[in-house]
Amino acid sequence: MERTIRKSATILAVTMMMSSLLAACSGSNNTPDNTKQNAEATPSAASNNTKEEGEGSKQEPEKKEPVELSFWTISLSPNFDDYINGRIKVFEDQNPGITVKWTDLPYGAMENKLLTSIAGGKSPDVVNLNTGMTMTLAGKNALVDLNAEATEEQRSIYFEDLYNSTKLGNSAYAFPWYYGLSVFAYNKKIYEDAGLDPNKPPTTMEELKQQAITIKEKTGKYGFVPSYNPPADFYFQGVPIISEDKTKIIVNTPEALAWAKWSKELYDKGIVPKESISADANYATDKYQSGQIATLITGAQFLNRVKTNAKNIYDQTLVAKMPSLKPGGKYQAGLMNVVVPTMSKNHPEAIAFANFITNDESQLAFAKIVNILPSTKKAAADPFFTEAGTDSESMAKVITAQMASQAQDFSLGIRNEGEVLDFLWKGWQAMLTGKETPEEMLKNAEENMQKKLDEINAEN
Amino acid sequence: MAASKERKRRYRFAYMMLTPGVILLIVFTFYPVIYGLPLAFTNYSAVDTTDWVGFKNFDKAFHDPDFWISLKNSLLYVIVVPVIQILSILMAVLVNNKLRFVQFFRVAYFIPVVTSMVAAAIAWKWVFEEQGILNYFLETLGVIDEPISFMAEPKLALYGVMCVTIWKGLGYYMMIYLAGLQSIPSELQEAARIDGAGWLQVIWRITIPLLMPFVLLCSLMSVMGAIRVFDEIFVMHGPKGDPVSSTLVTSVYTYKLAFQDFNFGYSAAVGLVVSLLIMVLTILLFRYTRKGGLTYYE
Numbered sequence: 001m002e003r004t005i006r007k008s009a010t011i012l013a014v015t016m017m018m019s020s021l022l023a024a025c026s027g028s029n030n031t032p033d034n035t036k037q038n039a040e041a042t043p044s045a046a047s048n049n050t051k052e053e054g055e056g057s058k059q060e061p062e063k064k065e066p067v068e069l070s071f072w073t074i075s076l077s078p079n080f081d082d083y084i085n086g087r088i089k090v091f092e093d094q095n096p097g098i099t100v101k102w103t104d105l106p107y108g109a110m111e112n113k114l115l116t117s118i119a120g121g122k123s124p125d126v127v128n129l130n131t132g133m134t135m136t137l138a139g140k141n142a143l144v145d146l147n148a149e150a151t152e153e154q155r156s157i158y159f160e161d162l163y164n165s166t167k168l169g170n171s172a173y174a175f176p177w178y179y180g181l182s183v184f185a186y187n188k189k190i191y192e193d194a195g196l197d198p199n200k201p202p203t204t205m206e207e208l209k210q211q212a213i214t215i216k217e218k219t220g221k222y223g224f225v226p227s228y229n230p231p232a233d234f235y236f237q238g239v240p241i242i243s244e245d246k247t248k249i250i251v252n253t254p255e256a257l258a259w260a261k262w263s264k265e266l267y268d269k270g271i272v273p274k275e276s277i278s279a280d281a282n283y284a285t286d287k288y289q290s291g292q293i294a295t296l297i298t299g300a301q302f303l304n305r306v307k308t309n310a311k312n313i314y315d316q317t318l319v320a321k322m323p324s325l326k327p328g329g330k331y332q333a334g335l336m337n338v339v340v341p342t343m344s345k346n347h348p349e350a351i352a353f354a355n356f357i358t359n360d361e362s363q364l365a366f367a368k369i370v371n372i373l374p375s376t377k378k379a380a381a382d383p384f385f386t387e388a389g390t391d392s393e394s395m396a397k398v399i400t401a402q403m404a405s406q407a408q409d410f411s412l413g414i415r416n417e418g419e420v421l422d423f424l425w426k427g428w429q430a431m432l433t434g435k436e437t438p439e440e441m442l443k444n445a446e447e448n449m450q451k452k453l454d455e456i457n458a459e460n
Numbered sequence: 461m462a463a464s465k466e467r468k469r470r471y472r473f474a475y476m477m478l479t480p481g482v483i484l485l486i487v488f489t490f491y492p493v494i495y496g497l498p499l500a501f502t503n504y505s506a507v508d509t510t511d512w513v514g515f516k517n518f519d520k521a522f523h524d525p526d527f528w529i530s531l532k533n534s535l536l537y538v539i540v541v542p543v544i545q546i547l548s549i550l551m552a553v554l555v556n557n558k559l560r561f562v563q564f565f566r567v568a569y570f571i572p573v574v575t576s577m578v579a580a581a582i583a584w585k586w587v588f589e590e591q592g593i594l595n596y597f598l599e600t601l602g603v604i605d606e607p608i609s610f611m612a613e614p615k616l617a618l619y620g621v622m623c624v625t626i627w628k629g630l631g632y633y634m635m636i637y638l639a640g641l642q643s644i645p646s647e648l649q650e651a652a653r654i655d656g657a658g659w660l661q662v663i664w665r666i667t668i669p670l671l672m673p674f675v676l677l678c679s680l681m682s683v684m685g686a687i688r689v690f691d692e693i694f695v696m697h698g699p700k701g702d703p704v705s706s707t708l709v710t711s712v713y714t715y716k717l718a719f720q721d722f723n724f725g726y727s728a729a730v731g732l733v734v735s736l737l738i739m740v741l742t743i744l745l746f747r748y749t750r751k752g753g754l755t756y757y758e
Binding site: 111112115116118119136137140141142270273274275276277278280287292416418419425426429430433435 | 505506507508509589590591606609611612613614697698700702703704705719720721722
């Protein structure tokens with residue numbers, strides 16, 4: 001009996017092992033084939049579309065059979081159910097035969113869910129992703145190249161800088177959607193308690209530092225929480241990070257050293273909280289709304305959170321333009337994109353819908369219900385963005401709209417950029433905690449990043 | 461003959477009852493584990509092409525500083541095991557006494573076990589912050605002049621997380637030890653006391669040797685739990701094991717490799733190495749704690 005059981009168990013284990021081996025091998029055959037098939041099939045479908053279709057959202061795809069598009073978004077439900085369902089209805093009315101099934105996912109769940117869907121062969125057709133996730137998936141050949149498959153008309157409605165945020169070589173993998181620019185919110189009462197003039201918010205980071213020192217001395221509270229993003233911060237300081245031809249890392253520059261030393265001094269002298277080293281966006285907002293920190297650098301759309309959670313702090317809040325890193329420099333745009341996975345079986349229809357949900361009309365309507373900025377040129381020029389009210393949120397809208405022409409979402413434009421930039425993130429923390437000097441950090445980061453870049457370039 | 465039929469019937473019934481559990485284990489445990497083995501020899505990324513890469517992933521792991529950091533931190537994390545075991549044995553001995561309100565203490569010690577780890581980790585994060593409760597107490601008592609950043613200081617961050625694991629695990633192991641203590645005949649302890657043994661001596665000479673099978677079980681679970689620690693680190697320090705990888709442990713690293721970098725193949729290889737490590741530690745534990753228990757002394 002025992003022998004039989006043992007024998008059966010062995011056979012079962014071996015069978016499972018063999019089947020998993022076969023599955024792994026078959027995976028290696030299936031995946032590229034599917035990818036290739038789609039890539040080969042879709043340009044012709046797209047080009048047919050291009051010739052016969054009219055403009056943007058009013059296009060009627062050639063296909064007559066009913067098509068159901070699956071559309072995934074990040075954290076838009078339930079707050080924007082009416083808006084999204086309304087836009088879907090308009091699209092469906094304009095495109096008979098196409099229906100759109102909308103699914104909303106929490107921010108943290110999107111990447112995993114999308115990945116498992118693609119791996120399981122049931123990819124959604126249109127997906128809302130941020131630039132980081134877009135670049136990761138684009139680097140794995142999982143997204144449709146819109147430079148190859150979308151029409152010039154579809155591509156031309158967006159700001160060039162924003163459209164190019166997801167560029168890899170000559171390919172671009174997303175239609176930019178909405179984005180938020182940070183504003184400088186500050187607590188009027190803490191400013192007054194510290195003897196500072198609330199009507200004179202800082203215009204540069206150096207001024208912010210001086211004010212933070214005064215606030216700490218006079219009130220014991222922190223002046224601000226830096227939201228460290230070393231790659232983007234360096235880039236907007238004028239550090240190239242990577243050469244034009246994407247072969248050389250350029251991080252160890254005088255501008256980078258000055259910024260690193262400046263930041264280290266703030267950290268070492270305790271002008272900013274030590275926890276800022278690994279703090280997420282919620283940390284600063286939580287501290288600001290509990291009155292523990294005098295200022296908050298946040299996306300205009302998040303001021304609403306302060307209003308809901310701490311009305312008394314919100315009533316004391318004034319907003320101003322972000323203190324600039326560099327005079328006349330660009331600002332980091334936290335961009336949301338819309339992409340079409342390669343595994344989608346309906347490329348032309350999916351591209352048409354992705355273009356529709358991000359077109360002038362859709363984005364303007366969206367901006368009117370939440371404090372975001374549109375990525376299309378016509379929508380951004382609407383008078384709505386110059387009409388200021390008296391509350392903090394309305395003022396933030398006008399301030400960010402004025403900064404829109406200087407907005408850019410930072411990306412290296414290479415495959416697996418996260419693996420390259422990781423050295424800069426780690427080096428930054430090592431520098432702040434005293435494990436490396438600013439000089440060592442830049443030297444080591446540049447060497448390691450170059451090594452990784454060479455590996456990636458060699459693999460591709 | 462009849463007895464043999466009866467035995468067969470009983471076996472059939474037993475297998476029938478075991479089947480659902482075994483099916484669940486096969487589908488959700490054995491199959492993924494076995495499927496993961498060949499993945500370790502590929503560059504599987506779920507979305508891109510998959511090729512057989514042989515031992516390249518293992519070679520990469522042995523040359524990857526982050527892998528060694530995570531391994532070192534995971535091994536360091538095992539120091540929670542003796543702390544949890546000693547404290548939970550002491551707690552079990554305390555709540556095994558016939559005290560007033562003993563039921564209240566038992567329940568109170570067990571509450572952390574049923575608390576959600578995510579909620580607990582967020583709460584502990586507030587305790588350890590610069591402006592948190594711990595710093596407030598230490599400053600009020602005059603122990604420190606300046607607040608200590610338990611979360612941001614690389615030398616302290618991992619120990620902070622260990623406190624959460626210890627706090628959460630104590631009640632669980634205490635319950636197991638309590639069951640063990642109640643299975644020890646009180647005559648043995650009474651006899652020792654009559655022979656002049658003190659409280660500590662009774663615990664050290666009688667209780668703990670008789671509890672050894674429970675110590676083995678709890679230590680085993682605790683070691684495996686320590687090597688696989690994930691939730692508290694992920695919630696308190698994120699998927700990169702901030703600051704400066706000081707809280708990067710193997711399970712968090714395998715998660716990052718798989719679900720952030722999409723390097724499932726490499727992640728599976730790291731996972732496999734960690735599994736082997738757990739196996740070695742388990743064998744060592746069995747070897748050094750097999751003595752003890754009531755039957756051993758009989």
